[in-house]
Amino acid sequence: MCDRERSVAMEDFWAIVLAGLKVWVCLIVALLMVPAMFGFSLGISETYMKILVKILEWATLRIQTVNKEQQILKSSSFNGLVQRDDGSMEEELRGLRRSRPKPPVGGDFTLSDCFYFYRRGIEDIIEDEVTQRFSSEELVSWNLLTRTNIDFQYISLKLTMVWGLGVFVRYCILAPLRIMLASIGLTWLVIGTTAVGFLPNWRLKSWLSEWVHVMCYRICARGLSCTIHYHNKENRPRKGGICVANHTSPIDIVILCNDGCYAMVGQSHGGLMGVLQRAMARSCPHIWFERADMKDRHLVTKRLTDHVNDKTKLPILIFPEGTCINNTSVMMFKKGSFEIGGTIYPVAIKYDPQFGDAFWNSAKYNMVSYLLRMMTSWAIVCNVWYLPAMHQQEGEDAVQFANRVKSVIAHQGGLVDLSWDGGLKRAKVKDTYKEEQQKKYSSMVVGSEEDRSSNSD
């Protein structure tokens, strides 16, 4: 009798589990996938975001009141750690030499000239413009994620409880949901694009392929809880053009492809990425390079030019920085994409760091742990601005054009416009820059002599 009861109980148990799973799947399909496929929204994520914002505001207020009570020093009025005198080399050296009379002959040099270089060097050791761009941005106020909590202070029991609840919600409820959605999205992408690839080249094929791409990217975006605000949609990139954007993480592709279809450029990988790449290439032309081909600049330029000149092909998506930057600044744009001669459509992407840090620090995290971190953040919120198309002007070379586009993007996104190369993440800076500094200083030492000799004539 006991055995039979036990087996009946087990059957009941499995029946309940199965029923639960059925309900779960139906809910997912109805509430998440159908809206994703057809592009409308049920408002669930909006409600989630509103609740989240209220909670974070409450948390910030709590931290601030406690800080006031403990009279912790506020950060000083100037931005950054160092108080700098932003004079140029000429201004500062002139000030240094002010106190002594100019010697009649020989170069103009004093022992105290070196102080300028020492001071700048030490300032740069403490805080420089470049290396801080390769690690995540520090937040002004804590957003209830352990990973952004730099000086941990115990504030109050309520706050710790809210944080604990947040950890449970994020890791046990949201993360499995998101992982499932992301895998569904990617699987459908592979299946869908392969299926479309079998159709002959009718107009229907390109329409279908666009629909499949956008739908799957929408599912992936739900898989990361992305909330994307698109601005100026009338400037969206058109066929036969090149879309350039600032690069923060691989998720940028998901963000941009939610609102349009692009041809991608990149290195062909093996493994899972390779499967994805080959599947996508079957339904519409993307540009994947072998690793060896990437070194050959002429080959790269030729393939890109061919693609751009064919007006039926989708706009190319390029990230000219060449590497991921932490979304506080825009670094040097490589001029290769600007030499092709097509219409450039600049796009600015700015993530809101309050809800999740989207920056991929490839030195610290590999792709899988990065994606897991994304899926256990609150959400990914970002703004995408489509900027008006730009063309290379008369008498402007590729580098100047690239800088012009870069400053437009930086201005729109509220990012700092730097001319340092993002490749400095891994490579050393070129010696030519040092030689420039040396030349500048030499002209201050010797140049004054030329002035004097011309004056005495």
Add this chain to the structure above:
Amino acid sequence: GENGTLSREDFQRIPELAINPLGDRIINAFFPEGEDQVNFRGFMRTLAHFRPIEDNEKNKDPTASEPLNSRSNKLLFAFKLYDLDRDNKISRDELLQVLRMMVGVNISDEQLGSIADRTIQEADQNGDNSISFNEFIKVGNLYFVYLET
């Protein structure tokens, strides 16, 4: 890096420092004689020279040892940057080497040599053709006059 100490390569990864003509000398100042690693304490000791002088420090106990960011300690720091072989004198050769670092290839050897000679002539007071710390202070104090005006 990331084991609690810094090496010279870690400093050279800062691009603005790498293009500073005197960058190598500055990096060298952090490392004690003959060592290739500096820990956090040593790092802070060197940086402490550059803290701004606060007013309340003037009223401190006069018998206590001088704070690191006092004027003379700052000048000593700069002196050591010139004094490559750490013999407490800046010889003509050392001055030439530092000058060469600052101007690169843009000035000829003869011109650089005459600049060095003139500088030593002006600062040298005991006739030993090199600059001692006391002689250096006299030049350096003019810099602080500039800072405080």
